[in-house]
Amino acid sequence: MTATTESARDAAHAGRTATRLGAALTAVVVVAIGLTAFNLRPAVTSVGPLLAEVRAGLGMSGAVAGLLTAFPALCFVVFGTFAPRLVRRLGPALVLCLAAATVAVGLALRPYVGGGTGGFIALSAVALGAIGVANVVMPVAVKKYFPHRVGTMTGFYSMGLTLGASLAAAVTVPLTGALGGHWQAGLAVWAIPALLAALAWTPLLRRDRPRREAQDATERAAGQPHGPAVRRSRTAWALAVFFGLQSSGAYMVMGWLPQIFRDAGFSAETAGLLLAATPAIGIPLSFLLPTVAGRMRSQGGLVVALSAIGVVAYAGIGLAPAAAPWLWVLLLGVSQSTFPLALTMIGLRARTPSGVVKLSTFAQGIGYLLSVGAPILVGVLYERTHGWLLPTAFMAALLVPQAVTGYLAGRQRFVEDELAS
Structure with missing residues (x-):
């Protein structure tokens, strides 16, 4: 029996698994995926609005504060590599349950742990590492439970992720005030929504136990791609580079957009709202675009169009940030909807859940690694030129290779077929 036939059989089995969930458990999975997605970015976006208070409270140096812009991507790279083994041993439901619980512990303890900056960074690494694992496993859960609705469910969890990022950026400061003005409490x-996400997975834990021996035998018979083998796929590399470039844009914006607008004369509160508006604008698109993309033979055209919109946004921000700030943020939010497209393509470019976890690990691992240097380089350019024209030109220039690699990754290809040939 050929690898393609076995892959089709695996896909059919995944479809039967989803069907046997029943309406009640399907609703549980939908809620669990939504809650987990919501908790994949507040650990990052809640810090920026309180960074001055965090630095003062911990005695954090400016250099360390600058490195915090790259720290999430580093954690995602390092810890995301453990995801395939964890999924194979424990199943996606238990892995996501444990990841959400670990995020809750890390976020609850990091403001209060002793050791100053070192303790804060160590507990941040715990939370971000768990998020790194969940980043990889979420497309696998979508493929496993909703194999025929990859686009729709990827859109749903992308929307949840974007909502969490935006809400944390917008309400952390008001919440801090309501909790007595202590940045630690803010x-x-x-940690509370992360704990709720962990609890949401518990009804699935007993039924989702993987039969490891049978799974190993099936994957060997099916010729499923091993982690290193994925590197031989051109589509996997195109997707990895595309993922890295769009991640670079996201981290540059999260790290530096408020400073751009503050330098243009806006207050800290307004700059924070402009930052929060960027992912908020993408919330409906995060659901809509993957749904549409999942029905298309190629997603490359969407990537090119969104990248072109981003060039216009960066041009406006660099040349005249105060002229039409909300317009620039609107365009930037639309353009950064390439993130849910990247997640959708991870689910579409492999035939089976086991193929998706390997592709997800590879694409996100390489991608987040590539994204580490971009926000740091923006800071260097800003420091050297004392302005934002050159840094925003650099940010716009990265959209050209993003469009090219996204177009290549969007073609209707399967990594298993490329490896077999």
Whole structure:
């Protein structure tokens, strides 16, 4: 029996698994995926609005504060590599349950742990590492439970992720005020939704136990791609580079957009709202675009169009940030909807859940690694030129290779077929 036939059989089995969930458990999975997605970014976006208070409270140097812009991507790279083994041993439901619980512990403890900056960074690494694992496993859960609705469910969890990022950026400061003005409480409160996400997975834990021996035998018979083998796929590389470039844009914006607008004369509060508006604008698109993309033979045209919109946004921000700030943010939010497209393509470019976890690990691992340097380089350019024209030109220039690699990754290809040939 050929690898393609076995892959089709695996896909059919995944479809039967989803069907046997029943309406009640399907609703549980939908809620669990939504809650987990919501908790994949507040650990990052809640810190920025309180960074001055965090630095003062911990005695954090400016250099360390600058490195915090790259720290999430580093954690995602390092810890995301453990995801395939964890999924194979434990199943996606238990892995996501444990990841959400670990995020809750890390976020609850990091503002209060002793050791100053070192303790804060160590507990941040715990939370971000768990998020790194969940980043990889979420497309696998979508493929496993909703194999015929990859686009729709990817859109749903992308929307949840974007909502969490936006809400944390917008309400962390008001929440801190409501909790007595202590920055520690303003950061620790985000452990509560993470705990709820962990609890949401518990009804699935007993039924989702993987039969490891049978799974190993099936994957060997099916010729499923091993982690290193994925590197031989051109589509996997195109997707990895595309993922890295769009991640670079996201981290540059999260790290530096408020400073751009503050330098243009806006208050800290307004700059924070402009930052929060960027992912908020993408919330409906995060659901809509993957749904549409999942029905298309190629997603490359969407990537090119969104990248072109981003060039216009960066041009406006660099040349005249105060002229039409909300317009620039609107365009930027639309253009950064390439993130849910990247997640959708991870689910579409492999035939089976086991193929998706390997592709997801590879694409996100390489991608987040590539994204580490971009926000740091923006800071260097800003420091050297004392302005934002050159840094925003650099940010716009990265959209050209993003469009090219996204177009290539969007073609209707399967990594298993490329490896077999």
